[in-house]
Amino acid sequence: EIVLTQSPGTLSLSPGERATLSCRASQSVSSSYLAWYQQKPGQAPRLLIYGASSRATGIPDRFSGSGSGTDFTLTISRLEPEDFAVYYCQHSTSFGQGTKVEIK
């Protein structure tokens, strides 16, 4: 089974700053099935990015995804107050352990 490792575990940033989240796979994976989710406290996860780089419906363009092979990145260009949350990557049956983006 593929293991997805996300880093950092916690990212402390201020509104307006850029956030860069990493997701590394234990072996090369198809980017067609790489997804990113956002989860806020008390809410279900929400799909942000699918196919490594395609934004889901209604997702602002400050969210972008990139990568291939074993290394994938979610970038939030300018953090808005509502972006402070936990972010998970997923490939097939594996989820990463999550990155918490918190207010500095």
Next chain:
Amino acid sequence: EVQLVQSGAEVKKPGESLKISCKGSGYSFTSYWIGWVRQMPGKGLEWMGIIYPGDSDTRYSPSFQGQVTISADKSISTAYLQWSSLKASDTAMYYCALLPRTPPDWFDPWGQGTLVTVSS
């Protein structure tokens, strides 16, 4: 609008059985896979398994095979997750979610979650 609506929170004792539900609407229920995801308190997401309601083809994560049963009743557009004998370690939030395409695929949208608490 595609929507998944899950059954309400449950409080059970160890050894009891439980079946929670996920009702789909706004799409052809028999044409899309539905999955279940566990989130233990304060922890991350775990892929449990998926079912294709059209023919009941079911796939489980090795971690959950034999521990839970996933089923669906296409006559009422509802998927289920059930336990025959709950353990305290089954305490978690359980989400159902739709696979927009064939597996392996991402989940979108998600149900609101069902909190299961197992305590003596």
